[in-house]
Amino acid sequence: MKILDEKEPALLKRAVRGDEGAFLVLYQKHQASLYRYALRMTGSPWAAEEVVQEVFLLIIREPQKFQPDRGALGAFLFGVTRNRVMKHLERLPREDSLDAINAHGTTWREPEDPLTPMMIAEKSERIEQVREAVLGLPTEFREAVVLCELEEMSYEEAAQACGCPVGTIRSRLHRGRALLLAKLELLRDAPRRASAGAK
């Protein structure tokens, strides 16, 4: 049987015994989504990196904490990631924006874009505005937006990930959207108002 076909609990057992190949299969499968979630929630590549590292260190050092009969490994890893992210957000203010991604040496690359430099600049500005607006949301609303809009989870999946009822997720998402709309309206109208005032 190929290593990729093995079930995750079996792979985890092998990984804990020191099988690097088994560990890498698990790591490669889960790390990116955990990293993106942590990055979108914290806005800090350093924090996201640290969170992902801590999550996988935990699974290496204390594998008994994962109990296959209580759920999939992915759900367990997400739960641990979420706890670490929440602790980070409680402990520290937002450190730096996602602009710094390249400077921090992550694997992010500018996607190839056939747009003109003007359009690229405009697009970058819009992305930056929405990124700032998402990061400015209160944690629980931000999480609902990140999971339901950016990670494209269904309400049920998001509710399961957050350990709350579907109704709570819907309500948080509703509030999050309303806040985002208000923030972006403010951000986008401010330059318009300024230019109108200058005339």
Next chain:
Amino acid sequence: MSCEQFELLGLDMDRPDAQPEEAVSAREHAASCERCFALLQSWRELQQDLRLLQENTRFLSAPARVEMRLKQELRTRREARVPRSTVAMAPWALAAAGALAVAVGWMHWRDGSPSRIVNKAAVSNSSRSGTIAPDSPMLLAADSDSGAFTRLPASMPSPYENREILQVRMQRGALGRFGLPVAQDRAAEWVQVDFLVGEDGVPQAVRLHDDSQLDSTLQ
């Protein structure tokens, strides 16, 4: 659907997990209400921006250094595990060694305690040879102790590395069966004897412990 309900549920109409009835009634409401239609338009613009952000970060993953650190941790733990497992085996090894020592001690005790061995052998040659009595108490003591033995009469010399030493407690008179002269008046005495046995199982040499007084035996 009212405007309040639309604010709560209407923006979900484009989601794949939206209730079909809710989506239909939200569309109908947006078509008939300017304010809610404007809200829907604003939300769709925001959704486009969120898609841009999503696309922009879709291929992000943890830096390679995280993988390297984790692999290092795995290797460190794997290396640390080797001595630990040795330590874990030590009690078993000690227990096994203890049991063996007790068993050997008990056998020694049962067969009578062996006395100090000395190289005191002056055996005269004789033409007869013999074998050890099958009911004599015997103990395989060592396989490399080749200290001064006296060759038995008619035995063939062979390399020492292929021979073994048997410790035997026997009556002095039995030595006569190996071609050794025995004083008849002491034939009933018990003595401790080491035999050097060849690969073929035939004794080749003999030595008596100091308290066995081989010299006096061979008178």
